[in-house]
Amino acid sequence: QVQLQESGPGLVKPSQTLSLTCTVSGGSFISTDYYWSWIRQPPGEGLEWIGYIYYSGGAYYNPSLKSRVTISVDTSKNQFSLKLSSVTVADTAVYYCARLTDDLWLDNWGQGTLVTVSS
Amino acid sequence: EIVLTQSPATLSLSPGERATLSCRASQSVTSYLAWYQQKPGQAPRLLIYGASNRATGIPARFRGSGSGTDFTLTISSLEPDDFAVYYCQQRSNWLTFGGGTKVEIK
Numbered sequence: 022q023v024q025l026q027e028s029g030p031g032l033v034k035p036s037q038t039l040s041l042t043c044t045v046s047g048g049s050f051i052s053t054d055y056y057w058s059w060i061r062q063p064p065g066e067g068l069e070w071i072g073y074i075y076y077s078g079g080a081y082y083n084p085s086l087k088s089r090v091t092i093s094v095d096t097s098k099n100q101f102s103l104k105l106s107s108v109t110v111a112d113t114a115v116y117y118c119a120r121l122t123d124d125l126w127l128d129n130w131g132q133g134t135l136v137t138v139s140s
Numbered sequence: 141e142i143v144l145t146q147s148p149a150t151l152s153l154s155p156g157e158r159a160t161l162s163c164r165a166s167q168s169v170t171s172y173l174a175w176y177q178q179k180p181g182q183a184p185r186l187l188i189y190g191a192s193n194r195a196t197g198i199p200a201r202f203r204g205s206g207s208g209t210d211f212t213l214t215i216s217s218l219e220p221d222d223f224a225v226y227y228c229q230q231r232s233n234w235l236t237f238g239g240g241t242k243v244e245i246k
Contacts, residue, residue: 068176068184068227070235083234084141117183125231126174128195130183 023048025118025131033112033138039105043118043131050099051076056121057101059092061114062133069114073121074101108138142166144228144238152246159215161241163228168208172232175204175213178240179224187226188213218243 029041043057050057058073072082074092082090091104105112116136120129143166153159163173171191176184186195188204191211201216215222223245228238 067239068229068237070237073235081234119183122189124189125172125235126186126189126195127176127184127229128186128189130185133183 023120023129025120025129027116027118027131027134029134029136031135031137033108033136034140035109035138036107039103039108039112039116039136039138041103041116041118041134041136043101043103045099045101045120048120051096054123056123056125057092057094058119058121058127059103060117060119060127061112062117063111063114071103071105071116110138112136113138142169142230142233142236144230144236146226146228146238146241148241149239150242150244152244153218154246155218155220157218159213159218159222159243161213161215161226161243163206163211163213163238165209165211165230165232169230169232171207172230173204173206173211174229174231175202176227176229177222177224178227184227215243220245 024047026044033039056073059071072092074080080092089106094101115133117133118131119127145164147162173191175188178184192204203214225240225242
């Protein structure tokens with residue numbers, strides 16, 4: 022069973038860049054059957070898709086976040102990463118990494134990590 | 141952007157009762173719709189994909205139906221473990237989620 026684990030700072034200052042990494046274990050990271058995705062959830066609110074990336078590096082982003090988001094992949098470490106620039110308090114959320122099937126369903130999720138944007 | 145509207149926002153039911161959750165899309169998503177369950181402090185879990193296919197390990201009491209713009213998640217007989225928030229998600233045009241329906245104990 023594949024497992025995903027988010028890691029990174031829990032506190033980021035406004036205007037800075039949020040950086041998170043997701044480590045994938047227990048399954049094949051290099052696969053033509055899956056993409057690797059980031060989703061976020063502000064406290065007490067619903068889910069928002071951020072973007073996803075293929076193991077070879079092709080990435081797709083939510084149009085509303087596209088100007089601030091970069092997702093990258095490191096196949097040597099079975100990891101993919103999220104960078105969100107120019108953060109504001111509105112970016113405070115639990116950030117999840119997840120595996121996305123080739124039909125674009127999120128079938129395995131990390132436990133999530135809370136990132137707070139505050140000075 | 142395709143907007144998904146879930147109703148009701150909250151459903152108050154007793155264990156053993158039938159739950160019917162609705163998800164309506166602002167334009168057709170054909171059958172490209174999934175349902176997720178989220179419990180407090182946990183990540184969402186995939187229940188249904190392709191509108192009506194149960195994900196691995198999901199009990200038969202969960203049933204998805206619909207196509208086009210109107211979809212339903214039915215839980216035939218609520219177990220104590222089923223009280224949670226449920227989200228729908230479409231993949232027809234990027235990925236978007238509905239606002240969620242909370243199923244609470246009456």
